Every structure is written in C-alpha cells, then in structure tokens.
Amino acid sequence: MPFIGSHLSSTKGYLAMGKTAIKMGEDTFAYFTRNPRGGSVKPLNVPDMQALQALMDEQGFGRLVAHAPYTMNLCAAKEDVRTFSRNVLKEDLERLNALPGHYLNFHPGSHVGQGAEAGIALIADALNEALTPDTKTTVLLETMAGKGTEIGRSFEELRAIIDRVELSEKMGVCLDTCHVWDGGYDIVNDLDGVLTTFDKVIGLDRLKAIHFNDSLNVCGAHKDRHARLGEGCIGAEAMKRVLRHPALKDLPFVLETPNDEAGYIREVALMREWLA
Ligand code: FE
Ligand code: FE
Ligand code: ZN
Numbered sequence: 001m002p003f004i005g006s007h008l009s010s011t012k013g014y015l016a017m018g019k020t021a022i023k024m025g026e027d028t029f030a031y032f033t034r035n036p037r038g039g040s041v042k043p044l045n046v047p048d049m050q051a052l053q054a055l056m057d058e059q060g061f062g063r064l065v066a067h068a069p070y071t072m073n074l075c076a077a078k079e080d081v082r083t084f085s086r087n088v089l090k091e092d093l094e095r096l097n098a099l100p101g102h103y104l105n106f107h108p109g110s111h112v113g114q115g116a117e118a119g120i121a122l123i124a125d126a127l128n129e130a131l132t133p134d135t136k137t138t139v140l141l142e143t144m145a146g147k148g149t150e151i152g153r154s155f156e157e158l159r160a161i162i163d164r165v166e167l168s169e170k171m172g173v174c175l176d177t178c179h180v181w182d183g184g185y186d187i188v189n190d191l192d193g194v195l196t197t198f199d200k201v202i203g204l205d206r207l208k209a210i211h212f213n214d215s216l217n218v219c220g221a222h223k224d225r226h227a228r229l230g231e232g233c234i235g236a237e238a239m240k241r242v243l244r245h246p247a248l249k250d251l252p253f254v255l256e257t258p259n260d261e262a263g264y265i266r267e268v269a270l271m272r273e274w275l276a
Contacts, residue, residue, distance in 0.1 A: 002210075002243060003062030004271050005029035006255040006264040013045060014052035014099070018061075024261065025268045028062040028252040033092045033104065036069045039084065041091070049099040062252045064099075065140070065174065065209045068092060068106035074126040075109040075119035075151065082122065085109075090130045093137055100136035103209055103252075105174045108141050108152040108161060119151045124164030131167040140174040140208055145182035145224035153183050153222070155201040162206070173202055176211035176256075177242055178227070181234055184220035188238040195247050204247055212253045212271075214239060228257045229267050240274045 005028035008017045021029045034041035056064075072085040089106070096104060111119030127139065141161060146153025151161075162171050175198070181187055185194045198204060214232030216225040230236030243253060255267055 001275065002249060003028035003252040004268050005252060006268065007031065007067070014048045015055065018052045018055045022059060024265050025272070027060060028064060028254065030065045030067055030254045032069060033066050034069055034088070037071060039069055039071050039088055044095050044098060046098045053099060064102040065252055065254050066096065066102065066104045068104060070107070072106060073109040075111050075114065075122040077112045077114055086126045086129060089126060093130055093135050096137045097134065102137060103140050103172070103174070104137050105140040105142050105209065107144060108158070110149045111151055112149050116151055116157060120157060120160045121164065123151065123161050127165045131165065131170050133167070135167070135170055138170055138172050138208060140172045142174045142211070143176050143179050143183065145179040146222040147224050155198055159202050162202070172206045172208035174209040174211060175207060176213060177234065177239070178211070178213035178215040179224060181215045181219050182217055182221050182223055186219050187242060188219070188234055191238070191241055191245060195245065208251065210242070210248060210251055210253045211256050212239070212243070213256050226257055228259060228263065229270060243271060243274050
C-alpha cells in the first residue's frame with residue numbers, strides 16, 4: 001500500500017509536523033529543510049527529531065521526503081551560488097543524520113547556458129563532495145518539467161548524474177507526475193510504457209517517491225504549473241491509475257497541489273478512496 005502525505009510547513013518543528021500529518025490522515029509527508037526561497041536554517045533540535053521518529057514508528061509511517069530549498073542550484077554559472085548550494089547540501093545531509101533513514105529530494109539544477117553536460121558534471125561533483133559512507137539519508141533527484149535550462153527533463157539526464165556518483169547506492173529518484181507529463185512522458189495514455197522506459201533507463205529500484213500533482217498544461221509543455229487532483233490535463237482517471245500501479249505500491253506519494261489544509265485533507269481522503 002502506498003503511503004500518502006502532503007507538503008507541510010516546518011516552522012513549528014518536527015514533532016508538530018508529525019501531529020499535523022496524523023490529523024490530516026497522512027502517513028508520510030514532505031517539508032523544506034530550511035527557508036525554501038532563501039537558505040536560512042533553524043538550530044538543530046535533535047530531541048524534537050527523535051520524538052517525531054518515535055511517533056512515526058508507533059503510527060506506522062513510511063519514509064519522509066524532505067525537500068531542499070529552491071535557491072539551491074548545484075550547477076549555477078556563478079561560483080558563489082554554487083558554493084552556497086554545495087554547503088546547503090552538505091549541511092542538510094549532516095543535520096539529517098539525526099533523523100536517519102529518510103529521503104532528501106532536490107531539483108538537480110539549471111545549467112543557465114553552460115549546457116546539460118557541464119551541468120550534470122557539476123551536480124555529480126557536488127554529490128561526491130557531500131555524500132560520505134556515514135550519510136544516513138537517500139538523496140533523490142527530482143524529475144523536472146524542463147522549464148528553461150532545467151536539468152532532469154529526461155530520465156537519461158538523471159541516469160547520467162547517478163552514473164557519476166561514487167556512492168550511488170545512496171541515490172534515488174523522486175518522480176513528479178506533473179513534471180514528467182510536462183516533460184513529455186505520456187502517463188495518461190501510456191503509463192506502463194513510461195514506467196518501462198524509466199526501468200530501462202534508470203531502473204525502477206531507484207524510484208523511491210512520487211510527487212502526486214495534476215498539471216495545468218498539456219503533455220510536453222515544459223511549464224511546471226501544478227493543479228489539484230482531477231482539475232488538470234492529467235485528470236482523475238489517469239492519476240488514479242498512477243496511485244494504484246503495482247510497480248509503485250510501496251512508495252510515499254506526496255501532494256504538492258495548490259491547496260490549503262482543508263484541501264489537502266480532502267485530497268488525502270480521495271486518494272484513500274481510490275485505493276480502497
Ligand atoms: Fe520539487
Ligand atoms: Fe515536485
Ligand atoms: Zn513543480
């Protein structure tokens with residue numbers, strides 16, 4: 001059975017997120033490791049993280065899918081942005097060792113004109129610097145819509161990054177349904193074909209999490225505008241087939257749809273209905 005959650009605010013700390021998730025009917029969730037549009041970070045509160053883990057163990061939660069800030073671009077053209085980004089990745093992984101065994105997802109980055117190949121090399125370099133044998137988190141590359149110069153617009157680009165990472169057993173992929181659709185993968189008419197392609201190019205064993213979003217745009221639009229379930233171009237029937245696909249059955253499914261808390265509660269309930 002998939003785990004279901006949404007993207008929660010982390011301002012009140014770790015245990016508070018766990019309690020909110022339970023209230024909302026969730027058994028996993030996503031959160032930003034730090035200010036998503038800046039980079040500032042709160043002091044580490046290890047007892048708070050341990051209290052969350054104890055609550056999740058008791059409640060049978062799946063793995064969490066933490067999200068790195070949007071300002072992190074490991075393949076930026078500007079050296080100061082790259083240095084900031086490398087430090088964020090290293091520091092977040094060190095901090096997450098206090099809450100071991102979960103996922104840290106990030107947008108591979110935008111090469112801003114340097115070319116995909118150069119971008120891929122920079123991203124892999126940063127991962128090789130940040131990952132150590134002691135890293136207790138699996139790092140997930142997110143599939144991207146291919147807006148502008150985004151890397152990760154194809155499964156091949158993600159595979160190329162993973163191939164260059166030395167500790168590649170610590171690497172996985174988070175598939176965002178809106179992004180792959182916008183990237184040109186037709187999950188409405190050929191979900192099996194898309195997953196077969198994923199398996200051939202990357203390997204389904206690397207697929208660790210799903211961002212579960214409908215899209216405001218048509219397949220291949222490269223736009224990245226999320227829609228609520230059934231209110232976009234993917235549509236309820238196709239979203240339901242993704243949720244129920246046997247190859248995805250044990251993964252965390254995280255909603256990043258444009259919703260307030262009541263909206264997320266409704267969508268979580270709808271997803272549970274689809275699974276029943
Ligand atoms: Fe994301
Ligand atoms: Fe996403
Ligand atoms: Zn998106």
